[in-house]
Amino acid sequence: MSYEHEKLAEEKVFKDPVHRYIHVRDRVIWDVIGTREFQRLRRIRQLGTTYLVFHGAEHSRFQHSLGVYEIVRRIIDSGFGGRPEWNEDERLVALCAALLHDLGHGPFSHAFEKVFDLDHEKFTQAILLGDTEVNAVLSRVSPEFPQRVADVVGKTYKDKLVISLISSQIDADRMDYLQRDAYYTGVQYGHFDMERILRVMRPAEEQVVIKSSGMHAVEDYIMSRYQMYWQVYFHPVSRSAEVILIKILHRAKALYKDGYSFKQDPLPFRSFFNKTITLEDYISLDEGVLFTYFQLWMKEQDPILSDLCRRFINRKLFQYAEFDPAKEYRKIGQLDSLFKEAGIDPEYYLVTDSSSDLPYDFYRPGEENERVPIYLQLPNGELSELSRSSDIVDAISGKRRTDHKIYFPEDLLEAGQEDNPLYKEILQLVRG
Amino acid sequence: MLAEHAKIVQMISLADEVNGRKKLQKMVYILKKMEFSFVEKYELHMYGPYSEELTLRVEELCEMGFLDETCTDKGSYVQYTYQVTEDGLKFSETGDAPVASLAPCISKLNDQSSRFLELVSTLLYFDHLERTEQIEKVRIVKNKLNFSDEEIDAAFAFIAEMSACAAA
Numbered sequence: 001m002s003y004e005h006e007k008l009a010e011e012k013v014f015k016d017p018v019h020r021y022i023h024v025r026d027r028v029i030w031d032v033i034g035t036r037e038f039q040r041l042r043r044i045r046q047l048g049t050t051y052l053v054f055h056g057a058e059h060s061r062f063q064h065s066l067g068v069y070e071i072v073r074r075i076i077d078s079g080f081g082g083r084p085e086w087n088e089d090e091r092l093v094a095l096c097a098a099l100l101h102d103l104g105h106g107p108f109s110h111a112f113e114k115v116f117d118l119d120h121e122k123f124t125q126a127i128l129l130g131d132t133e134v135n136a137v138l139s140r141v142s143p144e145f146p147q148r149v150a151d152v153v154g155k156t157y158k159d160k161l162v163i164s165l166i167s168s169q170i171d172a173d174r175m176d177y178l179q180r181d182a183y184y185t186g187v188q189y190g191h192f193d194m195e196r197i198l199r200v201m202r203p204a205e206e207q208v209v210i211k212s213s214g215m216h217a218v219e220d221y222i223m224s225r226y227q228m229y230w231q232v233y234f235h236p237v238s239r240s241a242e243v244i245l246i247k248i249l250h251r252a253k254a255l256y257k258d259g260y261s262f263k264q265d266p267l268p269f270r271s272f273f274n275k276t277i278t279l280e281d282y283i284s285l286d287e288g289v290l291f292t293y294f295q296l297w298m299k300e301q302d303p304i305l306s307d308l309c310r311r312f313i314n315r316k317l318f319q320y321a322e323f324d325p326a327k328e329y330r331k332i333g334q335l336d337s338l339f340k341e342a343g344i345d346p347e348y349y350l351v352t353d354s355s356s357d358l359p360y361d362f363y364r365p366g367e368e369n370e371r372v373p374i375y376l377q378l379p380n381g382e383l384s385e386l387s388r389s390s391d392i393v394d395a396i397s398g399k400r401r402t403d404h405k406i407y408f409p410e411d412l413l414e415a416g417q418e419d420n421p422l423y424k425e426i427l428q429l430v431r432g
Numbered sequence: 433m434l435a436e437h438a439k440i441v442q443m444i445s446l447a448d449e450v451n452g453r454k455k456l457q458k459m460v461y462i463l464k465k466m467e468f469s470f471v472e473k474y475e476l477h478m479y480g481p482y483s484e485e486l487t488l489r490v491e492e493l494c495e496m497g498f499l500d501e502t503c504t505d506k507g508s509y510v511q512y513t514y515q516v517t518e519d520g521l522k523f524s525e526t527g528d529a530p531v532a533s534l535a536p537c538i539s540k541l542n543d544q545s546s547r548f549l550e551l552v553s554t555l556l557y558f559d560h561l562e563r564t565e566q567i568e569k570v571r572i573v574k575n576k577l578n579f580s581d582e583e584i585d586a587a588f589a590f591i592a593e594m595s596a597c598a599a600a
Contacts, residue, residue: 113473121475155476156569326495332434333526352434356488372478402491 003027004092004141014066018180022070028141029069029095035133036283037103041065043286047181048108049241050232052315054185061102067176072098072165074198075172075208085203087159093145094162096138097152101166101173103127103134107287111242115249116272123282125150130279164207169360170197170218170374171208178221178228189227192220202377209383212376219392222360226396234355236405240317243407247348248294248308255302264296304348311409319410321430323352328432335406335429342422349409356402360386360393406430436471438527440489441498443470445516445524446535447542453487453512454479458549459541460486465556466598468534476573480554490514498523537597544590551579551587552594563588 001007006027014022024030032038041062050057072094080086104123106112113120127134128150138146151157155167166173175194182190200214210218232238252266256273266273268289271281297309311317323331332352339346360374375383387394408430417423443460450456461481464470472486493499498520502513516524541549554573558566567584579587 117471119473156572158572324495325492326497329434329496329523354488354492356484356491400491402488404492 004145016063016067016070018067018176018183019070022066023073026092026095028092028137029099031137031140032096032099032134033066035137037127037132037134038062038065038100040283040286041102041105043288044105044107044109045287046177047185047232048110048238049245050181050185050235050238052241052317053235053238054187054232056184056186057181059180059184061105064176064180065099065102067180068101068166068172069095069099071172071175071194071198075165075201079198079201080203083203085161085205090159090162092141093148093152093157094165096145096149097162098166098172100124100128100134100149101153104282106282107285107290108242108245111245111249115246115253116275116277118277121154123279124153126279127283128153132279132283160206161203161208164372168207168372168374170210170221174225175221178224181228181232182224185232187228187231189231190224192224193217194221197221204375204377204383207372207375209375209377210386212378212384212389215376215386215390218374218386219390222393222396226357229357230401234357234403236320237317239353239355239405240320240407241312241315243318243351243353244308244312247351248297248305248312251302251305251308251348252293252297255305260302262297263300264293266293269293304345308348316411318349318351318407320405320407321432323404323406325404331429332406335408335426338422338426338429342420342426344409344412349412351407352404353407354402354404356400358398358400360397434523435527437489437493437496437498438524439470439530440486441493441516441520441524442527442530443534443538444499444514445521446530446538449513449515450542451511451513452546453490455542455546455549456490456514457482457486458546458553459538461553462541462549462556462594463534463537465553465559466537466594468531468537468598474557476554476557480550480573481557493520496523533598533600536600537594540590540594540597547577548583548587548590550574550577551583552590555584555587556591 007025008027008030012024012030016022024033042060044061045051046059046061046064047057076091076094101124104120104125104127106118106120106123109120112118128138128146129135135146138149148157152162152166155163157163165171175197178190178192179194196214196217197210200211200217202209202211252269253273255262256266268285271277294309294313297305298313300306335350336346339350374386376386376389378384387397410427413423413427417427440460443463444450450459458480460470460472461474461483464472472483472489474481474483490499494501497517500515500517504511504513551570554570555566558569561569570579570584
C-alpha cells in the first residue's frame with residue numbers, strides 16, 4: 001500500500017476536552033504529529049496574553065491544530081464522503097492543511113508579528129516547503145504534496161472547496177477555536193451546536209454550504225463568535241498585557257540597534273532585530289525563550305526595559321481609559337506633551353489601541369472588505385446568502401463594532417502625584 | 433502617538449482624493465511593497481491583499497474628522513470617496529514630511545483603475561515567485577476576473593515603472 005493510503009494497525013486517539021477524542025488512522029497524519037515543528041506548537045499558547053485575565057486559558061496551538069484536524073476529518077468522513085461534489089483525492093491534503101494551518105505561528109504571535117513585521121502564514125508555508133521534518137513526511141506522499149498543502153494554507157489551491165474547509169466564515173478553524181477558547185477561559189459564550197452544523201454541511205462547487213434546515217444552528221454560531229470577540233478576544237486587560245509585550249520587544253530592539261550592552265546576549269533575538277531571520281531561528285523560538293529573556297531583562301540597567309518586563313511577568317499592567325477619537329483626539333497630543341514634560345517616555349508608556357470586529361459580512365459590489373458569504377442550500381437546490389433568510393444575521397451583517405482605549409501606567413502616576421503635579425494633571429486629563 | 437494615522441492622511445492628501453475602498457487598500461499595499469514606510473498588515477482576501485488594520489485606521493480618521501468619506505450610489509454598486517478635511521491637513525503636518533518620491537508614485541497609482549491595481553497588488557503579493565508562477569497564482573486566485581495576457585504584461589510594466597519612481 002502507498003504511504004498516502006497507509007493506515008495504522010490500530011486507530012490512535014488523543015483525549016480531548018472539546019471533541020472528546022481526536023481519531024487518527026492515517027499513517028501520514030500520525031507521522032506529521034510526531035515532527036519537531038508540530039510538537040513546537042505545544043509551546044505556543046493559543047490565546048497569547050489572555051491567560052492573564054482568564055487563568056484557564058493556557059491551552060496551546062497544538063491542541064487547537066488537532067481540533068481543526070478532527071473537525072475536518074468528521075466533515076469529510078461523515079458528511080462529504082460519496083457526494084459527487086467532493087473529490088476523495090483531496091482528503092489527505094485537506095486533513096494535512098487542517099492539522100498544519102497554524103504551524104508558522106510564533107510566540108505571542110500577534111504581538112511578535114507586529115514588532116518584527118512578520119507573517120505567520122508565510123512561515124507556515126516556509127516550514128512546509130523547507131528543510132524540515134514536516135516537509136520530509138509530506139514529501140513521502142509525493143514530491144508535490146508539500147506544495148499542495150502550502151497552497152491550501154495560502155488560499156491559492158485550485159480546489160476552493162478544500163480552502164473553505166479551513167478558511168471561510170464558517171470553517172473548522174473557527175468552530176474549533178470558539179469552542180476550545182470558551183472551554184479553557186470558562187466563559188459561557190462560544191458554545192453552539194457543532195454536531196448539528198456538521199450534519200448540515202454540504203460540499204458545493206467552490207465552498208461549503210449549509211442545508212437550509214440548519215440555519216438556526218449557524219445563527220447561534222455567528223452570535224457565539226460575536227460574543228467571544230467582545231468578551232474574551234478584545235478584553236481590555238488582555239490587550240493591556242499585549243501592549244506591554246509589544247513595548248518590551250520594541251525597547252529591546254531599539255536598545256540593540258543603539259549598541260546597548262545587554263547583561264545576557266539576546267542571541268535568539270539577534271536575527272529578528274537585524275531582519276536576517278532563518279527558518280531555524282524562527283522554529284527555535286517559543287514562549288519559553290521569551291519568558292526566560294523577560295526574566296533576565298527585569299535585571300537590566302535600562303529602566304524602561306526592566307520596568308516593562310517586571311510589569312509583564314508580575315502582571316502589573318497598564319490601566320485603560322475609554323477614548324472617543326471623534327471628540328478627544330486632541331487629548332492624545334496633550335498627553336504626549338505632558339508625559340514628556342513629566343519625564344515619562346510616551347513612546348513606551350502611553351498607548352492608544354483599537355479593537356474592531358465585523359461578525360458577518362457578505363459581498364457588496366464595489367466595496368472592499370468582501371468575505372465569502374455563507375450560503376444556505378434551499379430544498380430546490382438553489383443557494384441563498386444567509387442574511388436573506390435570517391433576520392438575526394441580517395441585523396448584524398456588515399455592522400462593524402469598534403472600541404478605542406488609552407493605556408497608561410496609572411500605578412506610577414498615582415504613586416508620584418503628591419511630589420509631581422504633572423502626574424496629577426495627566427491623571428485628571430486621561431480620566432476625563 | 434498617531435504617526436501611522438498621519439501617514440494615511442498625507443497619502444490621501446497627496447492623491448487629492450481616492451475613489452473606492454478597494455483602490456485605497458491596493459494603493460497603500462503597492463506603496464508598502466515599494467518600501468514606503470506604511471505598517472498596515474495585509475492578508476490575501478477575495479480581492480487580493482487586504483488590510484483590516486487599514487480599514488480600522490481609515491474609519492478612525494473619519495471619526496476624528498480628518499477624512500471625509502462620501503458614498504455614491506452607482507446603480508449596481510456603491511463607491512466610497514475619501515478626501516482630507518481642513519483639520520486633517522493640519523493633523524497631517526504633525527507627521528514627518530513624506531519623502532519626495534511618494535507624491536509621483538501616488539499620482540501614478542491614482543491614475544489607474546481599481547481592477548488594474550487589484551491585478552498589480554496580487555502579482556506583488558506573489559513577488560517571491562518566478563514570473564510564470566506569479567501569473568499562475570493570479571489566474572487561480574482571480575479565476576473569475578479573467579485577466580488578459582495584455583493586462584498582465586501591462587501590470588508587470590507598471591510594477592517596473594513604480595519601482596523606478598520609488599527609487600528616484
